């Protein structure tokens with residue numbers, strides 16, 4: 472470890488730590504634009520300048536690292552950093568003035584308003600004045616494909632988006648063209664971001680409102696949205712995300728980077744777009760028995776009278792749901808796992824598994840056996856298992872698996888499906904119960920890397936829709952004596 476002083480406060484850090492990160496650990500947030508922990512440092516925006524004792528000029532804290540302690544004096548203070556001297560304050564105000572030279576004052580119609588670093592830093596570190604008397608540079612907004620729109624007037628040339636397409640996704644679709652005041656971020660002629668399955672991340676990376684997503688543009692003011700920590704069900708690792716919602720409707724999914732976890736900075740466009748699946752449009756579904764709406768008592772009666780019960784749990788649901796579902800099985804050996812979706816691995820560094828069933832591990836730990844549905848079909852056909860309870864989401868089941876599940880339900884004397892929305896398979900079961908979606912409940916998963924990831928309830932479920940543990944409690948309840 473090496474000892475440094477930040478604004479006269481002594482601390483120990485690992486040699487090689489960025490000064491910007493060292494400052495952050497003691498609660499000093501250094502303003503920055505071009506720096507991003509997952510991208511190579513370029514030190515172009517000059518916003519993160521700090522003063523270092525003994526150095527004649529201000530230094531960029533995003534590229535300056537803490538040196539090791541001298542061998543003969545390990546306790547020596549190796550660096551003294553000052554983040555609030557008059558020279559630093561003046562430099563920041565100067566940088567802000569330059570960045571705002573061509574930036575339009577269109578915050579009232581800009582989608583980034585409310586989460587714009589230019590707005591925030593201008594307020595905290597800007598001079599509040601401009602000496603720019605010339606006419607501002609003007610561009611028309613452009614489509615960078617069907618998903619992303621660029622407004623070059625707002626761009627501050629931090630090159631985060633350009634480095635993302637070069638260093639993370641590798642397509643290099645975005646470039647910096649021209650020089651001086653004509654500098655612009657654009658695509659090579661004929662290229663767009665449409666072929667890039669992670670393109671949506673450039674919108675999150677852009678610290679200003681230059682890159683916006685076609686999907687979210689002009690839809691919501693961000694200060695009206697509530698953000699709930701959750702995970703993406705559409706990745707192998709359960710990528711941490713924010714669910715941004717208002718009025719019981721989800722408006723966007725955003726990555727929720729975890730400290731020190733580089734794989735959590737980006738999500739695929741498929742994960743990002745999946746939010747539309749969790750906004751209910753149809754009226755609240757009701758419990759069904761033999762194709763007609765039914766009271767829970769009737770379903771419970773049929774279930775309890777059936778005989779030996781096997782359960783099939785799809786490994787995309789939470790561990791609490793798996794635990795409760797498993798308790799319905801007559802014996803531990805009658806817990807079966809389902810779900811066979813795979814994910815195309817585009818970025819091996821960020822997608823460490825191609826398995827699209829994110830909680831396979833959590834289900835396995837609770838005694839669910841995957842790849843054994845044929846065995847269950849045999850047992851049902853022989854009459855050793857009479858009742859089958861299925862926890863299912865059609866989005867994660869292939870046609871082949873759906874056919875096998877259909878045969879199992881058909882062969883069983885009694886079958887019950889629990890789904891968010893009734894699928895063809897759910898309608899084929901004798902009984903059907905509506906359950907909450909992952910956005911309407913709190914639970915956790917154990918991902919393919921063995922990490923426990925929690926998700927919290929963001930939306931209110933419709934009346935009559937319950938969590939799986941809620942239904943299970945009633946299904947096993949002993950009816951009150953009349």
Ligand code: SF4
Nearest residue numbers: 626627629630632677
């Ligand atoms: S478009 Fe945004 S992310 Fe890209 S260089 Fe400009 S300001 Fe930076």
Ligand code: FES
Nearest residue numbers: 503514516517533
């Ligand atoms: S963040 Fe350090 S120079 Fe841009």
